[in-house]
Amino acid sequence: MLQKTKPLGVLLTLIAVLFSPSLLASSAETMDLTSHGIGYAALMFFAVAYCLVMLEDVIHLRKSKPVLVAAGIIWAMIGFYYSQHGMSHDAEAAFRHNLLEYSELFFFLLVAMTYINAMEERQLFNALRAWMVNKGFTLRYIFWLTGILAFFISPIADNLTTALLMCAIVMKVGGKNSKFIALACINIVVAANAGGAFSPFGDITTLMVWQKGMVQFGTFFSLFIPAVVNFLVPAIIMSFFVSKEVAQSDGEVVHMKRGAKRIVMLFLITIAFAVLGHSVLGMPPVLGMMTGLGILQFFAFFLRKTHKSYYSGAIANTNDTVEHERLRYLGDGAVFDIFTKVAKAEWDTLLFFYGVVLCVGGLGFIGYLGMISEAMYTQWDPTYANVTVGLLSAIVDNIPVMFAVLSMQPDMSTGQWLLVTLTAGVGGSMLSIGSAAGVALMGQARGIYTFAAHIRWTPVIALGYVASIFTHLWLNSALF
Template sequence: MESRKVMTFDSRRQGLTMLRFAGRLWMLAVPVFALLLFAPAPLHAQEAAARIDLTQHPVGYLALLIFFVAYGFVAVEEIIQLRKSKPVMLAAGLIWALLGVVYAAHGQSAVLEAAAKHVILDYGELMLFLVVAITYVNTMQERRVFAVLRAKLVSMKLSYRQLFWLVGGIAFFGCPMIDNLTTALVMGAVVVAVGVGNYQFIVMGCIIIVVAANAGGVYSPFGDVTSLMVWQKGKLEFLEFFHLFLPALVNFLVPATLMHFGVPKGMPEPVSETRQLKHGAAVVIGLFAATIATAVAFKSIFSLPPALGMMLGLGYLQMYSYILQRIGRRRDDQDMAFDSLREIRRLEWDTLLFFFGVIFAVGGLGVAGYLALVSNFLYGDLGPTVANIAIGVLGAAFDNIPLMFAVLTMNPDMSSGQWMLVTLSTGVGGSLVSIGTAAGVALMGLLRNHYTFINHLRWSWAIGLGYVASILTHLWINAALM
């Protein structure tokens, strides 16, 4: 019964919670308007073509307060049942409204407009890319691709320790094609199905899935949103991500080896479960691969945004769905056809709008001048290597997406090796705790009685050793790129 329940979960719906803190955003309404009316002019206002420094201005302080209080609502989403996109969207709008009043008062609205359009461009490219990628994942789920994979693994006569390595390996090598969240949820379903009745195996399996999915997401632009952001910004070329393969592999192997001895011995009870792919599933997989190749070609050959290539790939899928619909009608087989627009409607818009709110809120803080202060401290005083490693550790407390967007907005002058380092650290740093990444939070929601914050924390020492080992591996093998 437990496995049947897991089979029905919606992977996007289970991956809603990402971040943590606490607060109440509606209480800011009065101070917002009070400061708009009575705040003094900033001390460092520039001429017409320059940004206004608000880092020591009450409006700047209020923007910071709004940002962190919004994150508080995100943290307690499960408790108060308030979708995470709502507070961050409200926060983003309030921050830019505050900026708008100040800039309008100084006759520099055109400067702020240009900054806003730049953020819109960043988010637009990311959103279009994710819309297409998630639509393909939804379609493969509808064509039973993941269900068949799960059934095959469940039917294999393997020991618990063999299954531990198998699910971790599949998560690591499969994540570059599918995002780490979907990978974690699919493999989590496998662990629950084969480990029914064995509490310890389910716990250990979930921990290694989170570690492996996050590690596998860094050596491909498609494995994690942060990697995608780095690629779309042109900081690393497509093939340069593969320099991170060995460091990512070390990040997976070190904790997996140490955790191996904590996995129970013995074999699970055999389970027979048959599943068949729906018609056209193999073609959909091929079209997804062709779509990724198209996006890479648009970026590498034509110097066009990869989102355009992904939209062309969506055209592939739409035309194929039309063909299957026509064939299904002739054969009177309703199970053959699928509606690509229906799969688009199944997108997790709460997550996409959450990205909008986070990116615009961080962008607003950048316009206020706070990111420049942070950049000067991290990359000026500490140096890029220490800064990039520290940002990865912060990923255990803050979600890696706003951290990476902040780094990209600060745009420090770094070598390709340093951009690889921050991609690696932000990608795998969130594995240190269960709430550090979307993959971990999603599994916590799916398996509340097994995969918990405390259970994950017991193995943080091993994951931490893997984090250190992966950083040292990168600094060693990619020394010439630093």
């Protein structure tokens, strides 16, 4: 066994010596590695990994892979250093703390993704898309409708799913009108990000703030008006450049599968379980979410067991030709299987989140987050620091940015925590690469909605960003 572990120890020793010859002679009391080789190496590995993440669409490398490797290397170096000083238990405890934080968010997001996948499989979103396409609305009306729906759906569903659904509608009705499609996609990205900012379920960053206990559930809705302002300011300006021509309908008919509406109700009940469990019982929200997953599994069992008998009886009792065909089509479909919905969760995103949490947690344990917190939240005014966080999230994914802020645990008022939640949520709208919704739509509307198309409207989006901040500072001044 000693021979198996020796190469790893030698490798880590070489890294340590290479970057800091005095590493093992440093003080074991403070364990501040920010000026040692371990710290510099950790920064380098994280920077390289994140560069690969940002180049995902260019090199076609899944974003989870580099951060998973970087997290392993960072904590291996930390573990080696602490074991050399007889403090391996401290490193282990720190790692377990970060792992526990991730696991709560992981299971919460897994349940939410499973519900969204179940709704999608039951044709709920496709039915909504077909209804909108066949109504014969004008392009300007579609521009506003998709934006408003994105704003109000994203607080419940995630902003990525919402953006993809609305973009599918825009692509259908837009046809060859690339100008309309580009403007509508920009509007959808801004709306989806803004809508997710005022709900604990709307974005991973808001979920992190809520689960950490920095802001109570009901207090998030104080951001509703600022979020509306963030969406409306650029939307109003861009709408003047959208044509009023009538959208073309393709006559597509989509039938929702049995149980679609009941799954929506179960999802709302599951959210209620999470909220009440956290606010009334003081339990982590993940408890309510996992309970809701169990209920969905029971409902899936019910649908599977009654599938054949239900459709056989319904087909036999109808004389309407159209209804007969609809029932036959739905009855011939595959039965509902809950574990296929779990399998279709965004595993790359979930694993990416693990890598980010552990990387940032490792950098925080080394001491870098303390340095940044001292610089930003002690030497700067917290308002300026939180506005800067939003600007940074337009370049770097808001998940590591928000996790870093939470790890710093700056002493801020509720109003300031709401401000950083708002800016981290909507700041990514200023660039197409600043949010998951923007990156996804660049792939879906490839060649039409591009980085260049988005950045032309960045000044308008920035105007909404600034307006939403001032609105929050004014309306919620009592929380500061």
